[in-house]
Amino acid sequence: xxxxxxxxxxxxxxxxxxxxxxxxxxVIFMALSAAFRLIGCWGLWEDSFFAVSQIALPLCCNILFIxxxxxxxxxxxxSTALPALLGVAxxxxxxxxxxxxxxxxxxxxxxxLVAVLYTGTVFGFIRTKWLLAPLFGLPFLYHVxxxxxxxxxxxxxxxxxxxxxxxxxxxxxxxxxLFLSFAMKKxxxxxxxxxxxxxxxxxxxxxxxxxxxxxxxxxxxxxxxAAEPEKARPAAPGEAK
Numbered sequence: 001x002x003x004x005x006x007x008x009x010x011x012x013x014x015x016x017x018x019x020x021x022x023x024x025x026x027v028i029f030m031a032l033s034a035a036f037r038l039i040g041c042w043g044l045w046e047d048s049f050f051a052v053s054q055i056a057l058p059l060c061c062n063i064l065f066i067x068x069x070x071x072x073x074x075x076x077x078x079s080t081a082l083p084a085l086l087g088v089a090x091x092x093x094x095x096x097x098x099x100x101x102x103x104x105x106x107x108x109x110x111x112x113l114v115a116v117l118y119t120g121t122v123f124g125f126i127r128t129k130w131l132l133a134p135l136f137g138l139p140f141l142y143h144v145x146x147x148x149x150x151x152x153x154x155x156x157x158x159x160x161x162x163x164x165x166x167x168x169x170x171x172x173x174x175x176x177x178l179f180l181s182f183a184m185k186k187x188x189x190x191x192x193x194x195x196x197x198x199x200x201x202x203x204x205x206x207x208x209x210x211x212x213x214x215x216x217x218x219x220x221x222x223x224x225x226a227a228e229p230e231k232a233r234p235a236a237p238g239e240a241k
């Protein structure tokens with residue numbers, strides 16, 4: 001029982017302060033992600049499924065994330081798990097459009113890992129934030145150095161404006177989450193204060209009872225001071241001695 005109680009007391013909670021540089025950078029890149037998404041998908045809302053899953057859903061994630069970080073980041077950072085999970089759903093749907101099934105499978109595993117690690121961290125089940133930095137930083141580097149550089153070098157199929165804006169939107173999401181992980185701080189739950197110590201009450205023993213057969217004295221007489229004996233006065237002249 002003592003071990004479980006100590007473990008509960010040592011559980012940490014993460015929070016962010018909106019004045020932090022990393023928080024402001026995270027919010028800016030998440031807003032840029034929404035702007036790039038609108039530019040890249042402008043005019044592509046004729047397909048209802050694409051409009052809902054690839055336009056409305058990520059925009060909803062962007063807006064909710066910004067609001068939760070700015071309004072609830074200090075008291076309830078766990079609320080950002082909702083837009084994060086919705087974002088995972090967006091990426092999972094997008095992964096099924098890839099041509100290579102191995103790439104799709106690897107991305108699905110990565111997205112599920114993001115959902116588990118991010119949710120576990122903001123809810124306090126994972127006591128360190130440093131698992132999030134490689135979780136978002138490494139895929140960002142892979143996108144930029146491998147996929148994006150290869151796409152730019154492919155002169156046979158030049159990158160369109162719509163595809164480029166959508167890719168920038170994804171990169172901004174990764175950077176936003178990476179910067180938020182840098183901004184996270186943790187504090188331990190406050191221990192309950194100790195109650196003030198109360199002195200032991202004084203015990204006054206009862207007065208001893210008189211012995212059996214002894215005359216009971218009046219309480220007032222017992223407490224009254226003893227009367228002084230009368231002083232002998234001188235005899236008056238002619239008074240018999």
